[in-house]
Amino acid sequence: MPTDKPKAIPQKPSRVLIVDDDQVLAETLRRSFERRHFDARVAHGTDTALAEAETFLPDYAVVDLRMLGPSGLECVKGLNALNPTMKIVVLTGYASITTAVAAVKLGACHYLAKPANLEDILAAFEKADGETDIPITDKKSSLKTVEWERINEVLVQSNYNISETARRLNMHRRTLARKLAKRPMT
Numbered sequence: 001m002p003t004d005k006p007k008a009i010p011q012k013p014s015r016v017l018i019v020d021d022d023q024v025l026a027e028t029l030r031r032s033f034e035r036r037h038f039d040a041r042v043a044h045g046t047d048t049a050l051a052e053a054e055t056f057l058p059d060y061a062v063v064d065l066r067m068l069g070p071s072g073l074e075c076v077k078g079l080n081a082l083n084p085t086m087k088i089v090v091l092t093g094y095a096s097i098t099t100a101v102a103a104v105k106l107g108a109c110h111y112l113a114k115p116a117n118l119e120d121i122l123a124a125f126e127k128a129d130g131e132t133d134i135p136i137t138d139k140k141s142s143l144k145t146v147e148w149e150r151i152n153e154v155l156v157q158s159n160y161n162i163s164e165t166a167r168r169l170n171m172h173r174r175t176l177a178r179k180l181a182k183r184p185m186t
Helices: 023-035 046-056 072-082 097-106 118-127 143-157 162-168 173-182
Strands: 015-019 039-043 060-064 087-092 110-113
Touching (some): 015 046, 015 072, 023 039, 023 118, 039 046, 060 072, 072 087, 087 097, 110 118, 162 173
Parallel strands (some): 015 039, 015 060
16 A cells, blocks of 8 residues: 655755856855855846846845946845845945945845855845844945045046046046055955
8 A cells, every 4th residue: 555655845946146246256156155055146237137136036145235337235126126035135345334224224134244255144144034133344444445445446437547537536647646556456
């Protein structure tokens, strides 16, 4: 007499979307998630992330705050609109209370300062269920760091044209050249 044991339904892997314009970091994270049996995909900007999310339907997302084009906050807003139950962690090298609050208001469940490893990200996803007290790291950006980040951002936008960058920053070209000589390009 055959026994009618219910067959175990195989669990499909959780899907995670990694959104970062740093291709090396994004691919490293993707491989790390795949080693943990996640189905991981990468998008290198907000627009491609939103298009990918419509077909991929991720359960989780890891979004870099500062990217070329629309910011990570715009990405969080769009992903949350597509799926309000998606758990979104925002990564940033320039943590601030203002952006942390904005990210959470737009739908992020957590906000982590870089460098954050896979364990930090997975812990943030786990804490997301019912977690309302989201800690903000105390990693602060100095004024010089913020200025340097802005200079790099405008320099990239102006295709590394020093004169155009100086004009956009309302700075004398020689002053900009001195600042660039002090620190290596990132």
